[in-house]
Amino acid sequence: xxxxxxxxxxxxxxxxxxxxxxxxxxxxxxxxxxxxxxxxxxxxxxxxxxxxxxxxxxxxxxxxxxxxxxxxxxxxxxxxxxxxxxxxxxxxxxxxxxxxxxxx
Amino acid sequence: xxxxxxxxxxxxxxxxxxxxxxxxxxxxxxxxxxxxxxxxxxxxxxxxxxxxxxxxxxxxxxxxxxxxxxxxxxxxxxxxxxxxxxxxxxxxxxxxxxxxxxxxxxxxxxxxxxxxxxxxxxxxxxxxxxxxxxxxxxxxxxxxxxxxxxxxxxxxxxxxxxxxxxxxxxxxxxxxxxxxxxxxxxxxxxxxxxxxxxxxxxxxxxxxxxxxxxxxxxxxxxxxxxxx
Numbered sequence: 001x002x003x004x005x006x007x008x009x010x011x012x013x014x015x016x017x018x019x020x021x022x023x024x025x026x027x028x029x030x031x032x033x034x035x036x037x038x039x040x041x042x043x044x045x046x047x048x049x050x051x052x053x054x055x056x057x058x059x060x061x062x063x064x065x066x067x068x069x070x071x072x073x074x075x076x077x078x079x080x081x082x083x084x085x086x087x088x089x090x091x092x093x094x095x096x097x098x099x100x101x102x103x104x
Numbered sequence: 105x106x107x108x109x110x111x112x113x114x115x116x117x118x119x120x121x122x123x124x125x126x127x128x129x130x131x132x133x134x135x136x137x138x139x140x141x142x143x144x145x146x147x148x149x150x151x152x153x154x155x156x157x158x159x160x161x162x163x164x165x166x167x168x169x170x171x172x173x174x175x176x177x178x179x180x181x182x183x184x185x186x187x188x189x190x191x192x193x194x195x196x197x198x199x200x201x202x203x204x205x206x207x208x209x210x211x212x213x214x215x216x217x218x219x220x221x222x223x224x225x226x227x228x229x230x231x232x233x234x235x236x237x238x239x240x241x242x243x244x245x246x247x248x249x250x251x252x253x254x255x256x257x258x259x260x261x262x263x264x265x266x267x268x269x270x271x272x273x274x275x276x277x278x279x280x281x282x283x284x285x286x287x288x289x290x291x292x293x294x295x296x297x298x299x300x301x302x303x304x305x306x307x308x309x310x311x312x313x314x315x316x317x318x319x320x321x322x323x324x325x326x327x328x329x330x331x332x
Contacts, residue, residue: 006117006157009221014121014154016215018128018147020208025132027204028197033137033183037144040175041128044151047167055158060234060272063163067273070170071284075291077175081182082299088186089301096198 011052019045032087032094036080043073113157124150137183141176148172159234162266237263237271 018041025038047066054062084094091098127146134140148171155164198204243257273281308314 006114007221009219010117010121011154011158012219013216014124016212016219017125020212020215021125021128021132023211024204024208027207028201029132030198031137033179033186034132034134034140037131037137037140037179040144040171041131041147044148044171047163048151048154051155051158051160051163054160055234058234060268063160063234063269064273064277066160066163067166067269068280068284070166071288074170074175075288077178078295079291079298081178082295085182085185085299094186 008052008056011048015045015048015052017045018042018048030095030097032084032096032099033081035096036077036084039080040073040077043069117154117157120150120153124154138180141179141183144179145172145176148176159265161264162269235262235265235268236260237268239271 022038022041022045025041026035029035029038047069050062050066050069054060054066087099088094124147127143127150130143131140131147134143148167152164152167152172155161155167238258238260240256240258242254244252245255246252303311
């Protein structure tokens with residue numbers, strides 16, 4: 001039985017779609033928590049790309065990279081959420097527009 | 105039956121991919137952050153299924169454990185902590201949402217233009233390299249002129265995906281792995297320090313440091329009084 005796995009190009013298109021949706025979320029949403037979720041979405045799209053090429057090239061390096069990206073995403077989410085909590089204590093709001101103290 | 109099973113992975117890819125895209129659109133579109141977080145969870149699970157289709161079982165398990173189990177719980181904690189109902193009802197989108205949509209669409213068209221369906225010569229269903237573990241050992245080899253030298257000899261055998269990843273991760277990528285552990289430690293300390301709340305005056309009186317300082321001061325005062 002020959003397994004017809006979905007092609008690399010199909011994975012790349014899916015990854016591009018998810019990445020674009022994540023970028024739109026980062027740009028248009030005002031809620032900072034949703035912005036952080038959109039960033040996680042973009043990181044996941046990159047992971048799909050790496051896994052697709054790892055399979056295509058029959059190399060494990062892509063999978064190793066995905067594991068490192070997941071570790072870094074976890075750290076980024078923890079620090080980002082801590083910043084959001086602190087901002088909420090300061091401004092009683094999690095809107096991106098509220099954080100403009102450094103706005104010259 | 106064979107035709108059915110051979111087309112199966114692509115069918116799964118179509119269904120799961122559609123669900124992933126729809127759920128990610130809903131992540132961006134939902135008004136309530138709790139709903140966004142739940143749709144993000146659905147997206148992560150769909151992506152894990154896509155990893156399994158590409159013979160990355162270990163990464164799929166890590167995706168479910170770390171993303172769906174760890175990061176999502178963190179998000180939900182924060183969403184619950186920042187009481188959503190108390191937030192004022194105001195518009196969700198930024199003022200320049202049209203520009204944002206245009207940027208996203210343009211980027212997607214750019215990506216789609218780069219992807220060429222024909223050029224990635226697909227492997228002939230051979231996934232053995234993703235499960236192969238190679239171990240090296242030194243072995244004495246007798247040369248033609250009678251001298252004996254040591255040479256590194258590798259032996260490959262087909263094992264599971266997790267064992268193969270473990271071999272590569274702990275042999276070739278050991279230093280990055282240790283750096284990643286240091287990074288996680290720094291991120292944890294940073295998150296604690298940033299998220300720490302300034303104590304109120306009456307709360308500060310109950311901290312251990314404050315009590316120790318007060319005891320120290322009382323002792324000094326007593327010594328001064330007794331010395332007189």
